[in-house]
Amino acid sequence: MTTELKAGLATLIAVVAIVLIAFFLWHSSRRKSATPKEDHKRIYELRIIYFFILTVGLAATLGATLQRLPYPSYRSNPAAAIIVKVTGSDWLWTFQILKEPQKGTYSKAKTYNRLILPSDQLVEFQVTSADVNHGFGLYNKAGVLLGQTQAMPGFVNRLYFHFPKPGTYYVLCLEYCGVGHQLMHAEINVK
Ligand SMILES: [Cu+2]
Numbered sequence: 001m002t003t004e005l006k007a008g009l010a011t012l013i014a015v016v017a018i019v020l021i022a023f024f025l026w027h028s029s030r031r032k033s034a035t036p037k038e039d040h041k042r043i044y045e046l047r048i049i050y051f052f053i054l055t056v057g058l059a060a061t062l063g064a065t066l067q068r069l070p071y072p073s074y075r076s077n078p079a080a081a082i083i084v085k086v087t088g089s090d091w092l093w094t095f096q097i098l099k100e101p102q103k104g105t106y107s108k109a110k111t112y113n114r115l116i117l118p119s120d121q122l123v124e125f126q127v128t129s130a131d132v133n134h135g136f137g138l139y140n141k142a143g144v145l146l147g148q149t150q151a152m153p154g155f156v157n158r159l160y161f162h163f164p165k166p167g168t169y170y171v172l173c174l175e176y177c178g179v180g181h182q183l184m185h186a187e188i189n190v191k
Contacts, residue, residue, distance in 0.1 A: 081122040081160065084115065086171075088127070088134030088151035091180030093171055098126070113186040119166045125159040127151045134184065135174025141167060148174055163190040 001009075083099040095115040100106045102121065117123060127136045127149050134151040138161060146169070149157040163169070173184035 078122065078124065078160065081124040082117065083124045083126060084117070086125050086127045086136060086151070087130050088136065088173065088177075088184065089130035090132070090178050091173075091183040093136075093184060093186040094130075095186070115186065115188045117163060117188060117190050119163050119190045122160060122162050125149070125161065127157045127159060128155060129153045132177050133175055134177050137172045137174040138188075139170040139172060141169070150175070163188075166190050 080101050081099075082097065082101070085096045085098050087094040087096075092113050094110050094112055096108060096110045097106060098108070102118070125136065125138075129151040131153060133153070135148060136151050136157075136159065137148040138146045138159070140146055147159050147161050149159040151157070167190055169188040169190060171184075171186040171188065173181055177184070
């Protein structure tokens with residue numbers, strides 16, 4: 001389904017909901033009830049109908065969308081992920097591959113503003129900062145933000161990402177961190 005189609009569908013649902021609410025308000029304003037007790041009874045009846053519609057709607061939405069949650073446990077095995085430590089500092093990104101289960105030997109050497117990763121594997125970025133807060137933003141070549149987490153001193157935030165095919169990706173700092181903020185630009189080559 002294209003983005004335009006999704007937007008169109010969402011607009012249609014919103015319009016139908018607004019029309020239904022307007023109709024309900026108009027209809028109920030025309031109704032003259034005899035006593036407050038009768039009103040009370042009718043409100044309780046409506047509440048049961050409303051509860052039923054909400055329950056069915058929410059259950060259907062959950063059933064249709066649960067499989068699409070972007071969490072790794074739903075799609076692949078996090079234990080098999082490549083673990084990359086990412087440290088933001090004024091003003092560069094330092095990468096270190098801590099674990100690469102698919103490879104017997106690999107270099108644990110640190111690289112600066114550059115990282116090489118294999119494609120079609122789950123990657124766990126363990127993101128932290130050596131000084132102030134930075135923002136770890138992962139972009140594709142077209143400049144679309146694919147994932148992000150904050151790089152905070154004293155904390156490790158995890159970002160799971162699966163690079164489906166080879167290509168060049170970029171990491172940009174998403175939080176103004178000082179005069180050299182714009183220099184925090186790293187390249188990830190996925191092979
Ligand atoms: Cu920054």
